[in-house]
Amino acid sequence: MTEPMGQTLSEKILSHHAGRSVAAGELVVVNVDGSMASDTTAPLTIKAFEEMGGKQVHDPSRTCLVIDHAAPAPNERIGNLHELMRQFARDQGTVLYDVGAGICHQLMVDNVHVRPGELFIGADSHTCSYGALGAFATGVGSTDLAAVWRTGKTWLKVPQTIRVEVDGTLRPGVQAKDLTLFLVGELGISGATYQAIEFCGSGVEQLDLGGRFTLANMAIEMGAKVGLVHPEGLSLPYEFTPLRPDDDARYVRHLSYDVDDLAPQLSAPGSPDDVHGLERYAGTPITYAFIGSCVNGRLEDLHTAARVLRDAHIAPGVRLVIAPASRDIFLRALGDGTVAELTRAGATFLPSGCGPCVGTHAGVPGDGETVISTANRNFTGRMGNPRAHVFLGAPSSVAAAALTGRITDPTPFLED
Amino acid sequence: MDTVLCGSAHVYGDDIDTDRIIPGKYTKTLDLQSLADHVLEDLDPEFRLRMRPGDMIIAGDNFGCGSSREQAPLALKTAGVSVVIARYFARIFYRNAINVGLPALEVPDLRAETGDEFTVDLAQGVVRNTTQGTEHQADRMPEVMMAILHSGGLVAYLRAHGTYPPTEPIGTTP
Ligand code: SF4
Numbered sequence: 320m321t322e323p324m325g326q327t328l329s330e331k332i333l334s335h336h337a338g339r340s341v342a343a344g345e346l347v348v349v350n351v352d353g354s355m356a357s358d359t360t361a362p363l364t365i366k367a368f369e370e371m372g373g374k375q376v377h378d379p380s381r382t383c384l385v386i387d388h389a390a391p392a393p394n395e396r397i398g399n400l401h402e403l404m405r406q407f408a409r410d411q412g413t414v415l416y417d418v419g420a421g422i423c424h425q426l427m428v429d430n431v432h433v434r435p436g437e438l439f440i441g442a443d444s445h446t447c448s449y450g451a452l453g454a455f456a457t458g459v460g461s462t463d464l465a466a467v468w469r470t471g472k473t474w475l476k477v478p479q480t481i482r483v484e485v486d487g488t489l490r491p492g493v494q495a496k497d498l499t500l501f502l503v504g505e506l507g508i509s510g511a512t513y514q515a516i517e518f519c520g521s522g523v524e525q526l527d528l529g530g531r532f533t534l535a536n537m538a539i540e541m542g543a544k545v546g547l548v549h550p551e552g553l554s555l556p557y558e559f560t561p562l563r564p565d566d567d568a569r570y571v572r573h574l575s576y577d578v579d580d581l582a583p584q585l586s587a588p589g590s591p592d593d594v595h596g597l598e599r600y601a602g603t604p605i606t607y608a609f610i611g612s613c614v615n616g617r618l619e620d621l622h623t624a625a626r627v628l629r630d631a632h633i634a635p636g637v638r639l640v641i642a643p644a645s646r647d648i649f650l651r652a653l654g655d656g657t658v659a660e661l662t663r664a665g666a667t668f669l670p671s672g673c674g675p676c677v678g679t680h681a682g683v684p685g686d687g688e689t690v691i692s693t694a695n696r697n698f699t700g701r702m703g704n705p706r707a708h709v710f711l712g713a714p715s716s717v718a719a720a721a722l723t724g725r726i727t728d729p730t731p732f733l734e735d
Numbered sequence: 736m737d738t739v740l741c742g743s744a745h746v747y748g749d750d751i752d753t754d755r756i757i758p759g760k761y762t763k764t765l766d767l768q769s770l771a772d773h774v775l776e777d778l779d780p781e782f783r784l785r786m787r788p789g790d791m792i793i794a795g796d797n798f799g800c801g802s803s804r805e806q807a808p809l810a811l812k813t814a815g816v817s818v819v820i821a822r823y824f825a826r827i828f829y830r831n832a833i834n835v836g837l838p839a840l841e842v843p844d845l846r847a848e849t850g851d852e853f854t855v856d857l858a859q860g861v862v863r864n865t866t867q868g869t870e871h872q873a874d875r876m877p878e879v880m881m882a883i884l885h886s887g888g889l890v891a892y893l894r895a896h897g898t899y900p901p902t903e904p905i906g907t908t909p
Pocket of ligand 1 (some may be wrong): 725
């Protein structure tokens with residue numbers, strides 16, 4: 320196979336899965352390594368799979384079904400959709416994560432259903448999170464996923480790539496989420512539509528797996544097909560071959576940022592890309608704080624919240640709701656005393672899963688409430704009520720707001 | 736599928752996300768009519784009352800951004816929308832629309848007011864605003880998407896073909 324010119328990470332991974340050398344702009348049919356659907360998308364996928372004549376899913380051991388978006392079921396209709404998934408998983412021999420196991424994306428990475436260099440298709444837009452590992456992972460709808468189950472393949476247009484270089488060191492108390500929101504604000508909600516992003520630079524190399532996950536997760540809020548993090552500094556609990564783009568790879572844009580002076584960021588209600596320094600909203604009263612979701616429901620996020628709330632109590636009139644991203648995270652937070660510390664401070668724990676993020680089963684805000692959340696989306700109506708106002712921020716900022724009842728700079732709480 | 740569509744336009748702006756096309760709280764269902772009952776509810780509460788079958792949605796940049804929910808194009812299609820035209824679509828929405836057999840055209844220079852009458856020739860990609868007397872050419876859709884749309888969606892396409900055709904190298908575009 321001749322390599323006509325340097326390749327980006329996307330071009331490399333897609334070449335490998337197309338069985339020939341491909342470049343940006345080409346349409347390719349590629350072999351898919353693994354796939355996933357949640358309880359929002361799996362029922363329609365099952366229906367489409369059956370309607371397209373599917374009998375046996377292509378590779379059951381690498382097909383995952385996750386019940387996380389409305390779990391446990393809030394009503395009989397959703398209860399029946401969950402039953403449909405359980406039955407299908409039994410019949411087909413696929414992997415099933417039932418109620419309380421956790422959010423699909425956390426489970427795919429933690430339980431190694433996806434590895435660096437692989438091509439993974441998920442029927443959920445935040446599937447791009449696995450770019451944290453250097454996997455070409457992207458979200459599709461239910462029928463596209465049914466086609467993956469049926470054929471083991473999908474078609475894609477090889478994306479052009481934007482290279483985002485982040486240099487410098489985040490100040491103490493400024494988190495990967497602040498950096499991520501900043502970049503969402505810079506690129507905009509459609510800044511990378513139909514394109515890939517590669518994240519690199521010293522500011523990215525210092526991020527741990529969780530921080531990289533946060534960054535790649537919100538590539539979709541920049542419109543991107545995938546958000547791939549360069550492997551420098553990546554450590555995983557298993558052996559892997561780091562995949563790098565060629566030095567002469569062709570990028571459609573180069574962006575570079577220095578983050579030494581970055582301050583905590585917030586996304587203002589209405590759209591994730593309406594991002595400003597937290598300072599602009601300091602003092603705004605809030606009544607509801609949520610910590611969780613696939614972007615920030617990890618153990619380190621609970622630890623951050625516990626540091627901010629140590630020996631204190633949340634403000635009167637405020638609810639702090641926490642949904643850990645997986646049962647394993649919850650168990651570890653129980654073991655090290657974090658759950659007790661946060662509960663004592665006034666937090667309410669929900670089962671592991673998506674929780675209030677998408678407004679389907681628990682923790683829906685009331686009319687006119689102002690919410691601050693660690694999730695990744697705040698489109699109107701996102702949390703189940705179009706008359707609520709949702710700010711997005713880092714776990715530190717959400718915990719600080721819960722503590723004071725107002726939007727508050729969290730860095731002083733995290734200084735020592 | 737009809738290749739020439741006629742209907743009147745409902746015009747919306749940029750960055751209409753899938754939460755506004757069909758809120759997440761309604762998506763957990765296989766009952767497509769229940770999706771149609773809530774389509775565009777938070778964006779335009781009157782839409783369901785105003786629209787007639789065959790009407791068209793016309794939008795600006797990045798229509799359908801946000802989640803991967805196929806319920807968004809399904810809600811529009813089940814409500815009777817015949818085609819969605821935007822300056823450009825968010826990637827997942829674009830695929831989903833074609834996959835469920837809802838025609839979606841990208842027209843970079845479209846001008847329209849709500850209530851304008853349109854004639855759309857899907858095969859030629861020609862979009863005519865008969866009220867304003869303007870004509871626009873849609874961008875060409877990738878070959879695979881054309882084939883899927885002509886079959887009436889991806890389910891019908893794969894029922895007929897079993898798998899995707901192999902793709903040949905077509906050179907590169909910048
Ligand atoms: S946590 Fe929120 S954004 Fe993440 S998969 Fe669940 S609903 Fe989607």
